[in-house]
Amino acid sequence: NAGVTQTPKFQVLKTGQSMTLQCAQDMNHNSMYWYRQDPGMGLRLIYYSASEGTTDKGEVPNGYNVSRLNKREFSLRLESAAPSQTSVYFCASSEQDRGRVGSSYNEQFFGPGTRLTVL
Amino acid sequence: EDQVTQSPEALRLQEGESSSLNCSYTVSGLRGLFWYRQDPGKGPEFLFTLYSAGEEKEKERLKATLTKKESFLHITAPKPEDSATYLCAVLGGTYKYIFGTGTRLKVLA
Numbered sequence: 505n506a507g508v509t510q511t512p513k514f515q516v517l518k519t520g521q522s523m524t525l526q527c528a529q530d531m532n533h534n535s536m537y538w539y540r541q542d543p544g545m546g547l548r549l550i551y552y553s554a555s556e557g558t559t560d561k562g563e564v565p566n567g568y569n570v571s572r573l574n575k576r577e578f579s580l581r582l583e584s585a586a587p588s589q590t591s592v593y594f595c596a597s598s599e600q601d602r603g604r605v606g607s608s609y610n611e612q613f614f615g616p617g618t619r620l621t622v623l
Numbered sequence: 624e625d626q627v628t629q630s631p632e633a634l635r636l637q638e639g640e641s642s643s644l645n646c647s648y649t650v651s652g653l654r655g656l657f658w659y660r661q662d663p664g665k666g667p668e669f670l671f672t673l674y675s676a677g678e679e680k681e682k683e684r685l686k687a688t689l690t691k692k693e694s695f696l697h698i699t700a701p702k703p704e705d706s707a708t709y710l711c712a713v714l715g716g717t718y719k720y721i722f723g724t725g726t727r728l729k730v731l732a
Contacts, residue, residue, distance in 0.1 A: 508666075537720070546724040547667070547710070554718065562719060594666050600718070610655045610714055614666035 506530055508615035510595050516621045517585045525580040525618050527595030535600040536578035537562075537612065538570060540591040547594065553578055554600070585622045593618045625650045625715045629723035636701055636730050644696040644709055644726045652716030656694050658687050659710040661725070667710055670696075701730045 511526045529536065537552040539562075549562030553572040567589060569581045578597075582589060596612040628647045636642055648656065655674055659667035671680040673689040680687045684705065686697040696709055706729050712722040 539722075544724060547712075547720075547722040549719055552719065596666075611657065611669050611672055612667075612712075612720065613669060614659075616666050617664075 508595055508597055508613050510593075510615035510618050512618060513616065514619050516623065517582075518623050519586060521585050522581070522583050523585065524582075525593055525595075525620075526577070527579065527615060528577045529595075529597040529613070530576065531597060531599075531613065532575070533597040533599050533613075534575075535598045536572065537596045537598075538568070538578070538580045539594045539596065540564065540589075541594060541617075542591050550580065550593075585620075587622045589620065590622045591620060593620060625713060625717070625719075625721045627711055627713055627721050627723035629709075629711050629726050631726060632724070633727040634729070636698075636728070638702060638730055638732050639700045641697070641699045641701070643698070644728070646694040646696070646711030646723055647692060648694070648711075648713045648721075649692075650713045650715035650721070654714045654716070654718075656689055657712045657714070657720075658694070658696055659712065661708045661710055670709075698728070701728075703730045703732050706730045 508529045534555050538550040539547045551570040553559045556575045571579045594617050595615040598612045626649045630645045658670040661667045671687040676691045684699050688695050708725040708727045710725045712720045
């Protein structure tokens with residue numbers, strides 16, 4: 505069980521370049537999330553996918569697009585990178601069955617992160 | 624609006640010196656309060672979920688408690704390996720997780 509994997513681990517882009525961050529989970533979870541983490545700001549939700557085939561905006565979606573390719577994979581795309589998008593990006597997944605509230609369904613599991621610098 | 628505030632921002636303890644971290648929250652329709660540990664350069668690691676006021680969870684030297692307005696993470700007789708950033712998050716009726724900015728804990732040998 506690899507859990508949540510992310511690629512790449514590090515990336516440097518020039519302003520205006522595009523790239524896709526990849527995320528995959530092998531826990532058969534329904535929900536997947538993309539966060540960015542900046543000093544002093546905490547983790548902020550960019551986009552999430554409650555289930556295969558659905559995506560919704562989070563707190564800071566501008567400048568990003570997502571694709572829930574299948575139940576395992578959730579990618580984040582920067583179409584035209586800006587220096588303000590320099591950050592550490594984390595993907596997460598959870599079982600989160602909205603029909604049930606219980607002790608294990610809402611726990612999130614995080615990947616190791618992608619450190620992105622936009623020059 | 625759902626909100627999470629953690630205090631203190633940073634905490635330095637001597638090995639064996641017990642203390643508590645605070646997480647104050649406002650949320651409509653609490654579906655869970657979560658504690659995570661994050662080591663430098665790594666993703667957050669899940670520690671505890673609490674669902675209702677009065678609930679307590681324990682794991683080794685850590686104990687998490689929950690009231691209607693706040694949660695505490697108590698660290699008993701900490702060791703240097705407990706040094707990390709501890710994050711608190713809530714999940715409310717919007718099904719979106721809201722994170723605090725964390726408490727950076729340093730335990731000195």
